[in-house]
Amino acid sequence: xxxxxxxxxxxxxxxxxxxxxxxxxxxxxxxxxxxxxxxxxxxxxxxxxxxxxxxxxxxxxxxxxxxxxxxxxxxxxxx
Amino acid sequence: xxxxxxxxxxxxxxxxxxxxxxxxxxxxxxxxxxxxxxxxxxxxxxxxxxxxxxxxxxxxxxxxxxxxxxxxxxxxxxxxxxxxxxxxxxxxxxxxxxxxxxxxxxxxxxxxxxxxxxxxxxxxxxxxxxxxxxxxxxxxxxxxxxxxxxxxxxxxxxxxxxxxxx
Numbered sequence: 001x002x003x004x005x006x007x008x009x010x011x012x013x014x015x016x017x018x019x020x021x022x023x024x025x026x027x028x029x030x031x032x033x034x035x036x037x038x039x040x041x042x043x044x045x046x047x048x049x050x051x052x053x054x055x056x057x058x059x060x061x062x063x064x065x066x067x068x069x070x071x072x073x074x075x076x077x078x079x
Numbered sequence: 080x081x082x083x084x085x086x087x088x089x090x091x092x093x094x095x096x097x098x099x100x101x102x103x104x105x106x107x108x109x110x111x112x113x114x115x116x117x118x119x120x121x122x123x124x125x126x127x128x129x130x131x132x133x134x135x136x137x138x139x140x141x142x143x144x145x146x147x148x149x150x151x152x153x154x155x156x157x158x159x160x161x162x163x164x165x166x167x168x169x170x171x172x173x174x175x176x177x178x179x180x181x182x183x184x185x186x187x188x189x190x191x192x193x194x195x196x197x198x199x200x201x202x203x204x205x206x207x208x209x210x211x212x213x214x215x216x217x218x219x220x221x222x223x224x225x226x227x228x229x230x231x232x233x234x235x236x237x238x239x240x241x242x243x244x245x
Contacts, residue, residue: 005090012094023213026202030226033196040192047189050240056233060196063229067222074216 023071023078030067034060102143109138115159116140123152189237189244193230200226 003011038057040047047053071078105116109132120128120142129141144152160167204223206213213219237244 008087009090009094012091013097016094021202021206023206023210026199026206030196030199030203033192033199036187036192037196040187040189044187044189052236052240053189056229056236059229060226063222063225070218070222074218 023075027064027067027071027079031064034064096145097143101146101149102141103149105140106137109136112138112140119155119159120152123148123155125152189241193233193237193245196226197230200230 034057037060038054041050041053041057042048105112107116117128117130117140120140125142125144125148127142131139131141133139200223203226204220207216207219207223208214
């Protein structure tokens with residue numbers, strides 16, 4: 001199989017990123033994404049009157065909190 | 080393409096270095112940025128910079144460096160301007176991380192937010208299923224699946240309320 005330099009670079013980058021991915025970074029990336037959802041639901045003029053969107057944001061937050069509690073309980077030094 | 084062992088090592092080293100680099104932004108008065116910041120950055124060995132002029136005398140400089148170089152640059156700045164956020168910094172209207180973040184937030188739409196949650200949840204599921212440390216943790220998989228279900232419901236709401244959101 002022939003492989004170009006850029007393809008090889010991409011494969012290496014993907015593998016390295018996967019290796020670097022840990023539960024902490026995943027937890028915080030979910031948190032950032034939820035915060036953005038809440039920001040859009042509360043501050044974006046197009047969506048600020050949509051109560052359901054805010055509810056979704058809050059539900060995601062609750063789930064995120066539950067995930068944190070589970071991680072704290074199961075893996076003490078995860079963070 | 081024939082790859083020698085040393086070439087492969089070089090490629091991996093380059094990629095590792097790029098992964099360690101983080102994007103940083105400086106914002107400040109155009110005159111100050113041109114006369115002071117850019118020469119300072121050149122001295123610190125930062126060659127690739129993106130410059131944006133937002134008008135109104137404000138200019139933004141983006142660059143990717145690792146923590147060590149960034150810290151060195153900050154120290155050099157502190158030497159010539161005093162501590163961060165002080166009188167001289169205010170005079171130069173200089174911010175370390177600048178307008179870009181605010182502008183990005185303004186441009187943030189529901190589509191990008193939805194997909195960023197999706198990506199993050201996918202990563203959680205990947206870890207729960209494939210990472211040796213967590214693959215036996217059923218609860219973690221459950222969390223991933225619950226997040227996915229919630230995303231589905233959110234999608235249905237968006238489809239119903241804002242037909243052209245995606």
